[in-house]
Amino acid sequence: MSVRIGVVIFPGSNRDIDAVNALRIAGAEPVPLWHEEASLEGVAAVLLPGGFAYGDYLRAGVIARFSPVMRSVAAFAGEGGLVLGICNGFQVLTEAHLLPGALLRNRGLRFVSREVAIAPERLDSPFTRAIAERGPLRMPVAHGEGCYYADDATLDGLERDGQVLFRYVDPVDGRIAGGDGDPANPNGSLRAIAGVTNAAGNVAGLMPHPETAVEAVLGSADGLGIIRSLVESAAERAAGPAAVAVGSR
Amino acid sequence: MNPTTDFRFAVNVTPKAGILDPQGRAVEGSLGHLGIEGVSAVRVGRRIELSVAAADEAAARAIVERLASELLSNPLIEAYAVEALGGASSTVGSAAGATA
Numbered sequence: 001m002s003v004r005i006g007v008v009i010f011p012g013s014n015r016d017i018d019a020v021n022a023l024r025i026a027g028a029e030p031v032p033l034w035h036e037e038a039s040l041e042g043v044a045a046v047l048l049p050g051g052f053a054y055g056d057y058l059r060a061g062v063i064a065r066f067s068p069v070m071r072s073v074a075a076f077a078g079e080g081g082l083v084l085g086i087c088n089g090f091q092v093l094t095e096a097h098l099l100p101g102a103l104l105r106n107r108g109l110r111f112v113s114r115e116v117a118i119a120p121e122r123l124d125s126p127f128t129r130a131i132a133e134r135g136p137l138r139m140p141v142a143h144g145e146g147c148y149y150a151d152d153a154t155l156d157g158l159e160r161d162g163q164v165l166f167r168y169v170d171p172v173d174g175r176i177a178g179g180d181g182d183p184a185n186p187n188g189s190l191r192a193i194a195g196v197t198n199a200a201g202n203v204a205g206l207m208p209h210p211e212t213a214v215e216a217v218l219g220s221a222d223g224l225g226i227i228r229s230l231v232e233s234a235a236e237r238a239a240g241p242a243a244v245a246v247g248s249r
Numbered sequence: 250m251n252p253t254t255d256f257r258f259a260v261n262v263t264p265k266a267g268i269l270d271p272q273g274r275a276v277e278g279s280l281g282h283l284g285i286e287g288v289s290a291v292r293v294g295r296r297i298e299l300s301v302a303a304a305d306e307a308a309a310r311a312i313v314e315r316l317a318s319e320l321l322s323n324p325l326i327e328a329y330a331v332e333a334l335g336g337a338s339s340t341v342g343s344a345a346g347a348t349a
Contacts, residue, residue: 102325109271
């Protein structure tokens with residue numbers, strides 16, 4: 001039986017179909033979760049897809065934070081449940097204070113839609129465990145507000161505690177991207193940060209789109225390792241308590 | 250029921266000092282085309298105007314402060330200032346009070 005993973009749909013989500021497709025390819029059963037419903041339907045993990053939830057009014061992600069489904073997602077995350085936010089989903093998670101930092105307007109002011117390369121900082125997280133090596137992964141970005149920002153003390157803490165999950169890198173040599181003006185850093189993110197986790201390590205977000213880089217026909221299958229990692233980790237957690245219960249009898 | 254009054258406020262939200270404001274920079278960069286000199290430190294923010302029904306201005310302001318910090322601004326990156334606007338109007342809080 002395949003593991004059930006929720007895909008939250010806000011008014012304005014537009015990458016939910018890609019997320020559903022990627023989860024299926026990775027062997028999971030996607031479960032659509034409507035923003036007005038508080039129930040997570042017993043899923044083993046939650047994916048917040050890309051898009052423009054609530055039109056990105058006020059600030060990207062902020063209105064979504066107050067939806068019934070997000071209250072449940074926050075409670076789920078608080079209990080250690082796995083939550084992955086992609087692009088707008090990442091913005092929603094920072095606005096909901098489930099992830100540190102904020103996503104600012106791209107430094108170049110333009111909406112950026114093109115392929116970038118990122119590299120995982122660690123391969124022992126629930127979101128990167130199925131990735132073969134720490135080399136560059138090619139996948140698209142498509143956002144206007146993706147410049148990762150936190151104050152220096154927070155950034156130092158994230159680096160010290162292993163909460164930086166992905167950085168933008170040069171697609172050829174894997175060197176970590178620079179700041180303003182380096183084409184390898186599409187939005188001017190501080191310290192080239194493309195994705196982070198919370199302190200507990202069960203909530204993660206990234207601006208690039210691994211879910212649209214899951215088949216060679218899409219131009220890259222490099223994102224599949226991230227989706228597979230989520231599916232494997234969720235399956236393990238779904239099986240965990242049951243296996244213990246059976247074993248203890 | 251106590252009668253309430255509508256109080257009108259504006260909340261001005263701006264990027265915090267030290268936060269790069271690419272919009273402000275773009276506006277500043279365009280000033281040369283107008284032949285204007287001596288303008289600097291442009292910051293682009295947003296202004297939200299709203300009315301709050303409350304017993305008094307302090308109570309209304311407390312609601313606006315909460316809204317400003319929890320929803321209208323992101324305290325990590327933005328500062329806000331609450332501004333009282335004129336034009337408060339008294340209304341009666343409940344029909345029961347009106348007919349008593």
